[in-house]
Amino acid sequence: MIEVKNLxxxxxxxxxxxxxxxxxxxxxxxxxxxxxxxxKTTTMRVITGxxxxxxxxxxxxxxxxxxxxxxxxxxxxxxxEIPPLYTDMRVSAYLRYVANLRGVPRKxxxxxxEHVLQTCGLSDMADRICGQLSxxxxxxxxxxxxxxHDPPVLVLDEPTIGLDPRQIHEVRxxxxxxxxxxxxxxxxxxxPEVAQICEKVVIxxxxxxxxxxxIKQLPAGKSLEEVFLQAISRDRAADAASAEEVLEEVGAGRx
Amino acid sequence: xxxxxxIARKELAAYFVQPVAYVVLTVFxxxxxxxxxxxxxxxxxxxxxxxxxxxxDLLEHLNLNDMVISPLLHNLAIVLVxxxxxxxxxxxxxxxxxxxxxxxxxxxxxxxxxxVGKFIAAATFGVIMVxxxxxxxxxLMIFGNPEIGVMLSGYLGLAxxxxxxxxxxxxxxxxxxxxxxxxxxxxGVLLLLFVISWPVQTGGVRxxxxxxxxxxxxxxxxxxxxxxxxxxxVYFLSVVLTAxxxxxxxxxxxxxx
Numbered sequence: 001m002i003e004v005k006n007l008x009x010x011x012x013x014x015x016x017x018x019x020x021x022x023x024x025x026x027x028x029x030x031x032x033x034x035x036x037x038x039x040k041t042t043t044m045r046v047i048t049g050x051x052x053x054x055x056x057x058x059x060x061x062x063x064x065x066x067x068x069x070x071x072x073x074x075x076x077x078x079x080x081e082i083p084p085l086y087t088d089m090r091v092s093a094y095l096r097y098v099a100n101l102r103g104v105p106r107k108x109x110x111x112x113x114e115h116v117l118q119t120c121g122l123s124d125m126a127d128r129i130c131g132q133l134s135x136x137x138x139x140x141x142x143x144x145x146x147x148x149h150d151p152p153v154l155v156l157d158e159p160t161i162g163l164d165p166r167q168i169h170e171v172r173x174x175x176x177x178x179x180x181x182x183x184x185x186x187x188x189x190x191x192p193e194v195a196q197i198c199e200k201v202v203i204x205x206x207x208x209x210x211x212x213x214x215i216k217q218l219p220a221g222k223s224l225e226e227v228f229l230q231a232i233s234r235d236r237a238a239d240a241a242s243a244e245e246v247l248e249e250v251g252a253g254r255x
Numbered sequence: 256x257x258x259x260x261x262i263a264r265k266e267l268a269a270y271f272v273q274p275v276a277y278v279v280l281t282v283f284x285x286x287x288x289x290x291x292x293x294x295x296x297x298x299x300x301x302x303x304x305x306x307x308x309x310x311x312d313l314l315e316h317l318n319l320n321d322m323v324i325s326p327l328l329h330n331l332a333i334v335l336v337x338x339x340x341x342x343x344x345x346x347x348x349x350x351x352x353x354x355x356x357x358x359x360x361x362x363x364x365x366x367x368x369x370x371v372g373k374f375i376a377a378a379t380f381g382v383i384m385v386x387x388x389x390x391x392x393x394x395l396m397i398f399g400n401p402e403i404g405v406m407l408s409g410y411l412g413l414a415x416x417x418x419x420x421x422x423x424x425x426x427x428x429x430x431x432x433x434x435x436x437x438x439x440x441x442x443g444v445l446l447l448l449f450v451i452s453w454p455v456q457t458g459g460v461r462x463x464x465x466x467x468x469x470x471x472x473x474x475x476x477x478x479x480x481x482x483x484x485x486x487x488x489v490y491f492l493s494v495v496l497t498a499x500x501x502x503x504x505x506x507x508x509x510x511x512x
Contacts, residue, residue: 048361074363084358088272089265100261101362145358 001026001183002047002153006056009042016042018207019056024200026061026152029179031194032187034204035232040187041081043204044157047185048078060153061183074103077151079159083142087131091122091141094130095148102149116144119174121167135162143171147178154178156186160193172197195224205232258364262372263379270342270380279338283331283384290330291323291391298322319401320409320481324392328409328479331388332416332472335381336449339417340441342380343424344434346373347506351432360509370503373425381417385410405481412478415491416471420445422498429505445471448494 002024009017017039024030034040045051047058049065049072058065063072086094092113099109117123120140125133130141139162146154159175160168175184176197188194194201195215201224203211211231218227270276298319305313350356359369389410395401423444428437452470455463467473474487 045357048357050357050361070363070365073361076361078357078361080354080357082354084353084355086265086269086355087353088269097261097265098358098362101258101359101364103363 001059001061002030002185003059004043004047004056005058007043007046007053007058008055009039009046009051010054016207017046017204020204020207020209021056022202022209022212024183024185026183027179027181028199029175029184029186029197031198031201032185032204033189033191033194033201033228034187038204038232039207040204041157044078044080044155044185044187048076048155049073074149075151075153077146077149077154079142079146079154079156081157083138084145085130085133085138085141087129089130090126091128091130091133092117092126094141095144098145099148102151104149112148112150116148119147120144121170136164136167139163140167140171143174152182154182154184154186156184158188159186160188160190168193191224191228203228203231256368258368259372259375262364262369263375266346266373266376267379270376275341275345276380279341280384280387283334283338284387284390286334287327287331287388287391290327291394294323294326295395319395319399320405323395324401324406324409325479327391328413329472329476331413332475333449335384335413335417335420336442336445338384339381339420339424339445340427340438343377343421343428343441344438345428346377346425347429348432348434348437351509352434356509360506366507367503370425370499370506374422374499374502377421377425378418381421382414385414385417388413402481408481408483409479411483412475415478415488416475419471419491419494419498422495422502423448426498426502426505429502 004020004022007017007020008015020039020043022030032040032043042051046053047060047065049069052066060072060075063075065072086097089097095113095116096109099112100106104112117126120143122137122140122144125137125141128137130138133141139159143156143159146156154175156175160171163171172193175186178184179197186198198215200214201211201218202209211227215224218224298317301322302314302317305317347356350359392401392406392410395406396403420441424437424441427441427444428434430440431437448469448471452467452473454460455466460466468490474490477484477487
């Protein structure tokens with residue numbers, strides 16, 4: 001389970017995320033949505049302990065990511081926006097290295113490696129050099145490194161980006177099968193993806209949560225796209241109204 | 256500690272899959288050869304001359320260490336100032352640029368383990384460099400009889416120098432995601448440590464004692480002369496520890512910024 005509590009993150013004067021709170025339940029997938037620059041990646045970086053929050057906190061299975069950082073980080077598998085590959089390492093050597101760093105016991109490393117290679121469809125790629133892989137395969141290696149220590153919490157930043165339609169389908173069903181006994185948070189731009197595999201959706205815009213809802217409880221008869229557009233435009237209503245006024249004035253001036 | 260070794264092993268292997276390591280080693284040894292053979296030739300000419308003059312006094316003063324090994328080591332020290340930044344510049348900077356830094360900092364390992372792991376790898380590479388330059392005294396030992404103790408002390412000095420430089424280079428690399436910036440600032444710091452006592456010679460400087468203490472060549476020269484003094488060892492050790500401490504703070508600050 002992931003609990004984000006009153007999280008605020010500022011870079012200097014710029015406030016990227018403002019006092020957001022939400023909860024991701026264990027055994028389910030939470031879809032994390034928002035327009036570009038809404039603060040998705042920032043939030044995920046704070047959840048995984050890469051960056052500290054300016055205020056507020058994050059609990060990973062009850063462990064505080066700041067004060068109990070090592071224990072909390074041990075529970076997380078993280079796929080950043082850009083798969084963190086060492087371009088001159090072979091896939092298998094890279095995954096072994098990550099397994100070591102994440103504290104997989106030495107005797108289990110080979111079986112863990114075998115397992116992730118298989119689940120991520122990388123069995124034929126084990127001896128390839130990471131830097132020479134196509135984007136889709138890099139993404140899969142990124143997913144494999146997030147899974148290698150069999151973490152109870154998975155944080156995936158746009159996991160299906162750069163994959164071809166067949167791979168997207170495979171990765172989605174993989175994530176779906178993984179979620180059975182894990183907490184999964186995934187950010188994405190692809191709305192049907194959320195509708196298909198997520199139990200819950202959190203939408204943020206301008207660094208604030210504008211919607212936190214179970215997919216089942218979304219208003220009937222509305223597509224997720226409509227819900228999304230409505231949610232992100234709500235806090236911009238004022239802006240939009242003034243923009244419309246300006247447009248009308250411009251229009252009036254012309255005619 | 257286990258994590259530090261995991262990182263060290265991976266980093267050391269990474270040095271040898273990149274061309275930089277081989278270029279650095281080649282340049283280092285080629286320049287070493289360029290210094291070594293003319294000096295050896297000069298020694299040889301003088302030896303023949305003095306022998307012809309049949310002057311035992313002069314022959315007594317003719318010393319392989321003073322004429323060949325000592326200037327060679329001083330020259331190699333300067334080559335190290337130029338080459339070490341090239342080895343260490345990518346260490347942190349590249350990880351930040353490619354995003355693997357995120358993997359490293361979200362793994363359940365301490366910042367200190369990352370810093371120590373990277374240091375062990377880079378220091379090992381530095382020692383390997385110096386050890387390969389051991390080919391020159393080896394040649395002398397086959398054809399002559401230099402003082403082995405003094406030579407070993409000098410090479411210990413060069414190894415300590417390499418390790419110290421590497422620690423400084425890792426620190427500057429941790430400050431930036433640009434390798435060139437990392438290399439140039441490392442080069443600047445090392446050069447400063449080399450020339451820091453120069454103002455003392457022109458006079459009119461306060462703290463002359465401090466500047467002289469900070470000066471790298473003064474401590475290095477002691478070891479090259481065959482004097483292993485704890486004061487000099489402490490100097491190298493304290494530069495290394497200071498650099499490692501600052502690196503740890505720098506990496507940690509990226510986490511808590």
